[in-house]
Amino acid sequence: xxxxxxxxxxxxxxxxxxxxxxxxxxxxxxxxxxxxxxxxxxxxxxxxxxxxxxxxxxxxxxxxxxxxxxxxxxxxxxxxxxxxx
Amino acid sequence: xxxxxxxxxxxxxxxxxxxxxxxxxxxxxxxxxxxxxxxxxxxxxxxxxxxxxxxxxxxxxxxxxxxxxxxxxxxxxxxxxxxxxxxxxxxxxxxxxxxxxxxxxxxxxxxxxxxxxxxxxxxxxxxxxxxxxxxxxxxxxxxxxxxxxxxxxxxxxxxxxxxxxxxxxxxxxxxxxxxxxxxxxxxxxxxxxxxxxxxxxxxxxxxxxxxxxxxxxxxxxxxxxxxxxxxxxxxxxxxxxxxxxxxxxxxxxxxxxxxxxxxxxxxxxxxxxxxxxxxxxxxxxxxxxxxxxxxxxxxxxxxxxxxxxxxxxxxxxxxxxxxxxxxxxxxxxxxxxxxxxxxxxxxxxxxxxxxxxxxxxxxxxxxxxxxxxxxxxxxxxxxxxxxxxxxxxxxxxxxxxxxxxxxxxxxxxxxxxxxxxxxxxxxxxxxxxxxxxxxxxxxxxxxxxxxxxxxxxxxxxxxxxxxxxxxxxxxxxxxxxx
Numbered sequence: 001x002x003x004x005x006x007x008x009x010x011x012x013x014x015x016x017x018x019x020x021x022x023x024x025x026x027x028x029x030x031x032x033x034x035x036x037x038x039x040x041x042x043x044x045x046x047x048x049x050x051x052x053x054x055x056x057x058x059x060x061x062x063x064x065x066x067x068x069x070x071x072x073x074x075x076x077x078x079x080x081x082x083x084x085x
Numbered sequence: 086x087x088x089x090x091x092x093x094x095x096x097x098x099x100x101x102x103x104x105x106x107x108x109x110x111x112x113x114x115x116x117x118x119x120x121x122x123x124x125x126x127x128x129x130x131x132x133x134x135x136x137x138x139x140x141x142x143x144x145x146x147x148x149x150x151x152x153x154x155x156x157x158x159x160x161x162x163x164x165x166x167x168x169x170x171x172x173x174x175x176x177x178x179x180x181x182x183x184x185x186x187x188x189x190x191x192x193x194x195x196x197x198x199x200x201x202x203x204x205x206x207x208x209x210x211x212x213x214x215x216x217x218x219x220x221x222x223x224x225x226x227x228x229x230x231x232x233x234x235x236x237x238x239x240x241x242x243x244x245x246x247x248x249x250x251x252x253x254x255x256x257x258x259x260x261x262x263x264x265x266x267x268x269x270x271x272x273x274x275x276x277x278x279x280x281x282x283x284x285x286x287x288x289x290x291x292x293x294x295x296x297x298x299x300x301x302x303x304x305x306x307x308x309x310x311x312x313x314x315x316x317x318x319x320x321x322x323x324x325x326x327x328x329x330x331x332x333x334x335x336x337x338x339x340x341x342x343x344x345x346x347x348x349x350x351x352x353x354x355x356x357x358x359x360x361x362x363x364x365x366x367x368x369x370x371x372x373x374x375x376x377x378x379x380x381x382x383x384x385x386x387x388x389x390x391x392x393x394x395x396x397x398x399x400x401x402x403x404x405x406x407x408x409x410x411x412x413x414x415x416x417x418x419x420x421x422x423x424x425x426x427x428x429x430x431x432x433x434x435x436x437x438x439x440x441x442x443x444x445x446x447x448x449x450x451x452x453x454x455x456x457x458x459x460x461x462x463x464x465x466x467x468x469x470x471x472x473x474x475x476x477x478x479x480x481x482x483x484x485x486x487x488x489x490x491x492x493x494x495x496x497x498x499x500x501x502x503x504x505x506x507x508x509x510x511x512x513x514x515x516x517x518x519x520x521x522x523x524x525x526x527x528x529x530x531x532x533x534x535x536x537x538x539x540x541x542x543x544x545x546x547x548x549x550x551x552x553x554x555x556x557x558x559x560x561x562x563x564x565x566x567x
Contacts, residue, residue, distance in 0.1 A: 016125070016134060017249035025251060029338060030234055036483040040338050042234035046241035047130055048123060049222045049364075050480060051513035052232075060205070062513070062549060066244075067188075069125050 004074040019076050020046055020053040020066035031055050031065065032079040054079055093117045093182070095425050096199055096212035098189050098367070101129020102164075102411040103403025104218035105171045106418035107425075108181060114426040117180040119210050121187040121201055123548075127171050129220055130240065131411045132164030134248045160411070167415065190546035194371055194396050200545075207554040214398050214425050217368060218418060221361040221404035224383070224464060225518045226261060227471045227478045227486070229333040231357065235340030239269050239358035252278040253354035258343050260284040260332055261358035263462045267314045269356065274321040281322070282350055284329040284343070286359070288465055330467075359464045363405050366517060370543045373399065377536035380459040381408055382469060383521065384540050391424035392417055400424065413451035416444040469535070470525040478526065479519035481512020489523050493530035499539035500524045513549070516541040 001012045004019070006026035013022045020043040023031045030040030032054055043053035046066045053065040056077040065076060095111050097104045100122035108120045128135045175183050184203065191200035192215065199215065201208045223238045230236065239259055245251040252273050259266050262285055270283055319325070331346040334355050343350045362383035365375065374387040374395035385407040392400040402421040403414035423441050426432040432440075471478065474487025484507045489497075492506040500516065500523040503509050509523050510516030516523075520541035528538040 014249050016137060021245055021249040021251065024245065025249065034481075034483060039232060039483070040234055041232065042237075042339075044232075044236065044241065044480075045223065045238050045518075046244040047222070049514065049517045051517075052480060054513060060551075064549070067123060069186075 002070045002072050002074075004070050004072070004076060006076045007078060013070050015070070017070055018046070018066045019055065019057055019063075019068040019070055019074065022070055022074075022076060023053065023055065023065060028078065030078060031076075033081050035082040038081050090211070092197055092211035092213050093119045094212070094429055094431075095119075095214050095216060095422070096121070096197075096210060097216045097218055098122075098192075098199070099129065099218035099220055099403070099405070100124065100127040100171070100183070100185070101131065101218060101220050101403060101414065102167060103220075103405075103414035103418035103421075104129070104216070105167050106415040107216055107218060107402055107422040108183075108418075109170055109174045110419045110422035111425060112174050112178050112181045114422065115180075115431055116422075116426055116429065117182075119182040119184065119212065121184045121189060121199070121210075123186065123188045125185050127168050127183070127185075128164060129411075130244070132161070132168060133244060135161060135164040136168055164411070188548040189367065190548045190550045192367065192371060192545075194399055197398055202548065202550045202554055205551065205554055207550060207557060213429060214400070216392070216418075216421050216425065217399065217401045217405055218403045218414070219364045219367060219405040220414075221408060222364045222517065223357075224359045224362045224468070225478075225522055226357040226359050226468060227476055227519075227522050228357070229471075229473055229476050230335055230340070232477055232480055232483075233334050233336050233340045234338070235336070235353055236334050236355045236357065239265055239356045240361075242354075242356045243269055243272065246272055246276060250276070252276050253356075254279065255354070256280045256282075256350070256352040257354035257356065258282045258284055258350055258352050259356045259358065260286065260329065260343065261360075262287045262464075263358055263360045264311055264314075264458070265361075266358050267311065267318055269358075270318045270323050271314055271321065274318065274323060280324070282324045282326060282352070283318070284332065284345060284350075285325060285327045286329050286332065286465060286468070287327070287462065359468050360462055361404065361408055362521065363407060364517075365405065365540075366515070366543055367547055368394065368401060368405070369540055370545060370547060371396065371399065372542070375540060378407060380456065382464055382535075383408075384536075390420070392421040393424060409448075409452050409455060413448055416448035416451060419444040420448070470522065470529045478522045479507075479509035479512065479516075481514050481519075482508040482510075484509040484519070486522075486526055489526040490530045493527040497527060498531070499527055500541040501539070503527060504541065510541050510543075515543045515547075 011026045041052045044050045055065045057063045094116035095118050097120045111118045187201050187203040199210050223240050329345045335342045363385045368386040375384045376387045392402045400421045402417040423437045427437040471486045476486045497503045524538040528535040
């Protein structure tokens, strides 16, 4: 198992799982809110198609969390609404 | 300018069944091959993380769950053998360059230049021929409330089970149709999921129509497997509601209930599935010729019997060229590799044709049941074009079906015009999840057949790439600096 940080919560996930899986295992209510209406979203397709799992991972925003494999100490942070310029 | 590294004979995009089979075959024929894949391990979506479970019948001491007996089955063993075959070829051949975690973000077809990004670093690789083996995606299922947290695709649930050993907490529903719904139900129940309901959207009379389409005799083995899955699912307590219409997901900030005409269910997870469609993002961006598949209600690149596209250097194999499943993909990958060797002058036509006989026979066998399945699981008109105007169809830009219909009435002739009118298809997913729905809505509003509305033409970058990655050095292992 690998420990990562989802928001400010430590979460244990199996090695080889994606950051998006860590988000779903964390009970976080939303990984992002949409730029248009601010609606909450969680990962939807888990295979790189929908882009609903966009998150800030280790300080880099707009990463597809389902395409990133977890690593010990990885920081997965939600994105809120329209991104800052 | 210094000349770049010598181009490879063949670049293969995607290490699923088609890409793996093509790489092994091409390597055996003496071609230099670069195989790029977005995943950390080979297998594609269908055999995701299959290595982790192979040869480990007692389970996994690290607590990882890919060895979960819930996933055991004859297909998983076949997948593990395919991956092992690729690993052996990679280990034995210096000509076969496998690059995991590598996404294609641009392809210059005429120059044979692939622009990639690996772990945030940009790269380039040149090749004389390119084989796109990018597989399938699940058909979008735009129902009211499908953007709520708690609504996922059935494929997503399968990936969570395969890679994280996770099953939904509490009551869950699978809604839609197709073999994957039953397979997923069995896998979730074997893995200890809570109360599970299958809301089947298959239309009445589908079975007689499908039986008339034939293909049953040669496809009987696959059919028998399906029947035994259905039996196991029911024995494990799956509740099945047939003929579901008017499906909608409800809740405020997350899914609380699923409703349909004549029923409702409190649940925290809804898994949608209406079959899969070819992933044509790259082939459409390249402007290759496509054709409408009236049996599968989707576009696919126009291919010859070897997988060659309308561009002389580009071929397609596997589900990306039309849905056929993993066994058809393996056969198509081998055929494409043989044709690549022929076109590169490594194999004459007679040798190519002789070697093609076994994969051709395998392809015929694998596709035997397809006409039956296509008719049995044809998506309903409401799945293709949601009737309720308030339904969101473009998840990224939150554009509704009503807005798209209004744009069509104002003169938008297809998805490319709707994109300019409403931004549908302009968000991060680049229309991967709304393009087909927008086209069907426009066609409905204008009274024209769906294919007449045309296809969305995506642009590079196919995947997000940072300016920092582009500005950085181009890492190419065999490219000496200076």
